[in-house]
Amino acid sequence: MATRKPSDGSPRSTxxxxxxxxxxxxxxxxxxxxxxxxxxxxxxxxxKKYADASNQEMFTAAxxxxxxxxxxxxxxxxxxxxxxxxxxxxxxNLVRExxxxxxxxxxxxxxxxxxxxxxxxxxAITVANKIxxxxxxxxxxxxxxxxxxAPVAVSEGLRRALLDASHAKTLQARLKAFAKIRPSDLKPLxxxxxxxxxxxxxxxxxxxxxxxxxxxxxxxxxxxxxSHQHLAAAWDAxxxxxxxxxxxxxxxxxxxxxxxxxxxxxxxxxxxxxxxxEPAEPTMTAGNSTPLTDGASAVLLSSAAWAAERDLPxxxxxxxxxxxxxxxxxxxxxxxxxxVHAVPRLLAxxxxxxxxxxxxxxxxxxxxxxxxxxxxxxxxxxxxxELGLDAPLGSxxxxxxxxxxxxxxxxxxxxxxxxxxxxxxxxxxxxxxxxTGKPARxxxxxxxxxxxxxxxxxxxx
Amino acid sequence: xTDSYTKAVNSGFTKTxxxxxxxxxxxxxxxFRAGDPLTVGPVLVVSDEASTRDADxxxxxxxxxxxxxxxxxxxxxxxxxxxxxxxxxxxxxxxSAAVLATGSVLRRLATNxxxxxxxxxxxxxxxxxxxxxxxxxxxxxxxxxxxxxxxATGNGIVLTDGADVGSTSVLATLRFFLSARSAYxxxxxxxxxxxxxxxxxxxxxxxxxKVAVVTGxxxxxxxxxxxxxxxxxxxxxCVDVPAAGEGLARTANAVGGTTLQLDVTSEDAGRRIxxxxxxxxxxxxxxxxxxxxxxxxxxxxxxxxxxxxxIAVNLEAQLRINDQLLGLDGGEGVDGLRIVSLAxxxxxAGNKGQTNYGYSKAGVIGHTRATAPLVAARGGTxxxxxxxxxETDMTSSIPFATREVAxxxxxxxxxxxxxxxxxxIVFLAAPASAGVNGQVLRVCGQNLVGR
Numbered sequence: 001m002a003t004r005k006p007s008d009g010s011p012r013s014t015x016x017x018x019x020x021x022x023x024x025x026x027x028x029x030x031x032x033x034x035x036x037x038x039x040x041x042x043x044x045x046x047x048k049k050y051a052d053a054s055n056q057e058m059f060t061a062a063x064x065x066x067x068x069x070x071x072x073x074x075x076x077x078x079x080x081x082x083x084x085x086x087x088x089x090x091x092x093n094l095v096r097e098x099x100x101x102x103x104x105x106x107x108x109x110x111x112x113x114x115x116x117x118x119x120x121x122x123x124a125i126t127v128a129n130k131i132x133x134x135x136x137x138x139x140x141x142x143x144x145x146x147x148x149x150a151p152v153a154v155s156e157g158l159r160r161a162l163l164d165a166s167h168a169k170t171l172q173a174r175l176k177a178f179a180k181i182r183p184s185d186l187k188p189l190x191x192x193x194x195x196x197x198x199x200x201x202x203x204x205x206x207x208x209x210x211x212x213x214x215x216x217x218x219x220x221x222x223x224x225x226x227s228h229q230h231l232a233a234a235w236d237a238x239x240x241x242x243x244x245x246x247x248x249x250x251x252x253x254x255x256x257x258x259x260x261x262x263x264x265x266x267x268x269x270x271x272x273x274x275x276x277x278e279p280a281e282p283t284m285t286a287g288n289s290t291p292l293t294d295g296a297s298a299v300l301l302s303s304a305a306w307a308a309e310r311d312l313p314x315x316x317x318x319x320x321x322x323x324x325x326x327x328x329x330x331x332x333x334x335x336x337x338x339x340v341h342a343v344p345r346l347l348a349x350x351x352x353x354x355x356x357x358x359x360x361x362x363x364x365x366x367x368x369x370x371x372x373x374x375x376x377x378x379x380x381x382x383x384x385x386e387l388g389l390d391a392p393l394g395s396x397x398x399x400x401x402x403x404x405x406x407x408x409x410x411x412x413x414x415x416x417x418x419x420x421x422x423x424x425x426x427x428x429x430x431x432x433x434x435x436t437g438k439p440a441r442x443x444x445x446x447x448x449x450x451x452x453x454x455x456x457x458x459x460x461x
Numbered sequence: 462x463t464d465s466y467t468k469a470v471n472s473g474f475t476k477t478x479x480x481x482x483x484x485x486x487x488x489x490x491x492x493f494r495a496g497d498p499l500t501v502g503p504v505l506v507v508s509d510e511a512s513t514r515d516a517d518x519x520x521x522x523x524x525x526x527x528x529x530x531x532x533x534x535x536x537x538x539x540x541x542x543x544x545x546x547x548x549x550x551x552x553x554x555x556x557s558a559a560v561l562a563t564g565s566v567l568r569r570l571a572t573n574x575x576x577x578x579x580x581x582x583x584x585x586x587x588x589x590x591x592x593x594x595x596x597x598x599x600x601x602x603x604x605x606x607x608x609x610x611x612x613a614t615g616n617g618i619v620l621t622d623g624a625d626v627g628s629t630s631v632l633a634t635l636r637f638f639l640s641a642r643s644a645y646x647x648x649x650x651x652x653x654x655x656x657x658x659x660x661x662x663x664x665x666x667x668x669x670x671k672v673a674v675v676t677g678x679x680x681x682x683x684x685x686x687x688x689x690x691x692x693x694x695x696x697x698x699c700v701d702v703p704a705a706g707e708g709l710a711r712t713a714n715a716v717g718g719t720t721l722q723l724d725v726t727s728e729d730a731g732r733r734i735x736x737x738x739x740x741x742x743x744x745x746x747x748x749x750x751x752x753x754x755x756x757x758x759x760x761x762x763x764x765x766x767x768x769x770x771x772i773a774v775n776l777e778a779q780l781r782i783n784d785q786l787l788g789l790d791g792g793e794g795v796d797g798l799r800i801v802s803l804a805x806x807x808x809x810a811g812n813k814g815q816t817n818y819g820y821s822k823a824g825v826i827g828h829t830r831a832t833a834p835l836v837a838a839r840g841g842t843x844x845x846x847x848x849x850x851x852e853t854d855m856t857s858s859i860p861f862a863t864r865e866v867a868x869x870x871x872x873x874x875x876x877x878x879x880x881x882x883x884x885x886i887v888f889l890a891a892p893a894s895a896g897v898n899g900q901v902l903r904v905c906g907q908n909l910v911g912r
Contacts, residue, residue: 061707064710064711065707065720067710067714068699068709068710068713068718068719068720069710069713069719069720070719071713071717071718071719071741073714073717103714238703238727240703241703241722241723242721242722244706245706245707245709245722246704246705246707248707249707251703251704251706311741311742311743313740313741
């Protein structure tokens with residue numbers, strides 16, 4: 001289908017120095033997918049402002065704010081793609097139902113997609129690819145997640161009994177089915193974010209990785225502090241005035257602690273990695289790990305022509321993307337290390353190095369995820385043996401990293417994070433390009449459960 | 462959203478009871494609906510002898526709108542409106558016959574009927590008798606409006622600077638006063654000057670093709686303004702502070718407009734509004750300064766923040782935005798801009814506990830008059846609308862007794878609706894209203910306080 005040469009899976013050296021001022025345009029037969037803008041609702045810590053808001057309500061609100069900002073009322077969008085990580089079975093058509101509840105044309109098709117915490121970015125990649133191939137002119141990508149309104153399932157015993165009873169044809173058979181229920185079966189099953197294959201929570205997995213890379217508590221707390229300070233400054237500067245629409249009376253991300261400090265962060269007790277074998281000190285706290293959060297986000301993408309016809313602004317283009325997965329089950333690699341593998345392949349395919357980027361948006365699942373990612377790219381041995389590179393991928397200039405804050409401060413409603421980051425990155429490169437008169441570029445990296453990761457390159461137009 | 466007392470005295474047993482007890486019975490006001498007739502019945506056109514030619518001109522215009530126009534007062538009909546033309550009156554004694562002819566049909570004026578006077582403003586250099594005759598209309602109309610019942614209103618058009626009675630602006634004003642759009646405008650005399658303006662292709666969509674910005678559009682009167690502008694054909698940019706974005710999105714999606722989350726007090730608010738309107742909608746024709754806040758406090762207890770916030774939002778923001786939109790800040794600005802600002806009867810009559818608000822709203826009236834010639838130089842107008850008691854979330858929070866008194870203290874014995882304010886704004890923003898400039902139009906049901 002695609003005319004692009006597939007990646008050969010063995011990245012070339014990225015030590016090249018003469019990088020182009022602008023990434024090559026889309027390959028022949030493929031056109032640019034541009035990012036018009038984004039909208040999200042403020043993110044809220046689980047059980048607070050959005051305690052009784054459903055995924056559908058939140059995603060509809062995110063869509064409605066986007067529709068209002070860009071005057072899309074009654075518009076038939078090519079495709080709306082999004083999803084939720086924690087999803088009720090009744091929400092099988094979550095995105096389509098949200099579209100029907102929005103001001104978009106009811107003739108707008110939609111589908112649900114899910115790739116754990118990479119859902120939002122994967123949705124954008126999917127939409128962008130459809131646009132690039134000319135299958136659609138416009139698309140909205142996004143995601144929503146609620147911990148507060150998470151589905152609660154019944155136990156396997158009760159579920160089996162209920163299904164048997166519903167299939168039973170006689171009263172006797174029905175009673176027989178119910179008779180199998182044991183008191184212990186009545187306990188509800190709440191969703192867990194534990195890895196099904198290891199039984200370990202994401203935090204425990206990351207604690208292993210953190211210890212393996214020797215990431216200090218102080219370094220993690222510094223990342224967390226920077227996240228809060230950067231996000232607070234961005235809010236104060238009005239950066240989110242055209243990226244966020246309030247919802248249910250919440251006007252800012254309520255996890256944001258503008259007044260936090262290294263001293264306050266240092267006082268928090270470690271919550272992950274307490275069971276690690278000596279000499280590993282547990283370092284991961286509630287302060288340098290993302291909280292459970294509710295929220296939703298949406299990003300409007302289109303062909304350049306579609307945006308021009310409607311006098312819509314264009315912030316950036318989604319140049320390319322790469323996903324990866326790691327074998328964390330057998331302990332070969334850390335659960336959240338997949339983006340570390342995806343980025344070198346992405347850069348090689350586009351003839352870029354880390355130095356060609358003005359911004360790095362690395363999802364802060366945990367402060368240590370960011371730090372292990374950076375450490376791995378600087379590690380000659382890891383880059384050689386795991387990534388197949390001749391030399392270390394390079395260093396990320398910390399001044400360019402998550403400059404307007406990230407998930408540690410904003411919170412992380414799983415599927416909504418991709419949309420938040422993509423819209424932020426697009427606005428950042430647009431502003432930078434307007435300021436300098438030169439193209440600006442951002443690298444996005446999002447780790448996900450299941451040893452997955454999604455990465456993308458965004459460039460100003 | 463008629464108040465429950467008004468509902469009660471207009472239906473069923475409570476209506477009979479109220480009649481028997483002689484209780485005040487505020488009427489259910491007729492409001493604009495596309496397709497409804499312009500007036501509720503035939504229009505009587507009367508004039509003094511000297512003004513017959515002008516009366517003929519206006520009668521012809523009314524016929525052109527498909528109205529049933531009569532020139533003789535008869536008692537065989539329920540009159541929809543009386544048009545009293547006194548444009549060429551020379552002496553006070555001239556008006557007698559026409560005024561009494563008007564009086565002879567008032568008992569047969571239909572519910573929601575209209576009386577409209579057309580006269581000329583007294584000007585410097587007028588002979589004393591001429592000035593008396595012209596100024597007399599003012600006191601006559603205001604008194605007559607207080608005598609009208611059953612939702613009928615009385616308003617006047619006052620021609621200034623030799624404005625032609627058949628000009629588009631005069632006709633647009635006449636049409637507004639005759640129609641249900643002016644339901645809550647009562648006892649007002651609106652000066653109309655000479656201006657070049659084209660009549661709209663469709664009087665029901667006078668803003669077709671126009672781009673309008675409304676500040677404070679998230680809810681209440683601002684949301685009603687956005688909806689009414691859109692109903693009449695405008696593309697609406699809805700502006701409010703970022704924190705009000707949820708309601709703002711609702712408004713924009715209801716009117717098919719766009720949102721611009723923006724604090725009007727920010728330094729570059731005007732430039733950002735202009736940039737949004739230009740890049741997204743191809744230009745800017747109308748700006749409605751509706752954003753406003755209340756920080757009520759007796760002056761003796763007033764904190765600096767309470768005073769300063771009200772002045773910043775209600776007054777300074779309008780001044781700064783106007784400067785930027787009109788290019789008075791050194792920028793390029795726009796031509797032909799229609800500016801409509803929200804003043805308030807508090808800025809005219811004053812209100813206890815509202816020294817800050819009253820200052821800001823009287824300030825709006827001041828800058829509107831001063832801006833008028835500046836914007837006229839670029840083909841635009843600047844006007845203000847001063848609402849009286851309007852039924853909104855804000856007024857519904859006033860304690861019951863105070864609210865009930867405030868609501869009834871006007872000739873129509875009821876509060877107005879947000880849409881009543883919006884209708885006045887749409888009228889002032891329409892291209893045909895070019896002759897109305899630097900004016901303050903009250904939408905107050907002829908409130909007993911102030912003019």
